[in-house]
Amino acid sequence: MDFQIQQIDAEATWPIRQYVLWPDQPISHCMLEDDAVGTHYGVFVDGRLVSVASLFPQGDGVSRLRKFATLPDFQHLGMGTALLKHVIAELPKMGVVRLWCHARSSALPFYARFGFVAEGEPFNKGPVSYVRAELAL
Numbered sequence: 001m002d003f004q005i006q007q008i009d010a011e012a013t014w015p016i017r018q019y020v021l022w023p024d025q026p027i028s029h030c031m032l033e034d035d036a037v038g039t040h041y042g043v044f045v046d047g048r049l050v051s052v053a054s055l056f057p058q059g060d061g062v063s064r065l066r067k068f069a070t071l072p073d074f075q076h077l078g079m080g081t082a083l084l085k086h087v088i089a090e091l092p093k094m095g096v097v098r099l100w101c102h103a104r105s106s107a108l109p110f111y112a113r114f115g116f117v118a119e120g121e122p123f124n125k126g127p128v129s130y131v132r133a134e135l136a137l
Contacts, residue, residue: 005083034056043083062100084114
């Protein structure tokens with residue numbers, strides 16, 4: 001499957017964030033206060049946006065990965081893997097030496113494949129279990 005990865009506007013991420021991460025919530029629930037300072041990436045298949053991820057600077061060479069989501073029909077096809085590889089490759093250009101995220105506990109094996117390490121104890125946001133995961137570059 002041919003696809004392209006490119007930087008996108010925050011607004012383009014909102015429908016996928018909502019559909020995949022919070023289908024029971026209005027799209028406004030997916031808009032983050034710091035979207036304007038984030039760097040947002042998307043995977044396009046035949047011109048259709050199918051996967052998104054956002055990076056937010058935290059200072060001192062640290063960035064946070066948030067709202068990483070892939071449409072269900074495109075999951076398990078390598079889109080998320082390609083997007084995360086792309087994002088990680090961009091980090092040195094931004095001066096980032098450490099990346100972290102709140103990973104769903106069920107997705108921790110996925111993040112571990114890229115070198116992320118779980119930090120601390122799992123915690124819940126609503127019914128979903130998360131763990132902080134970090135990647136040192």
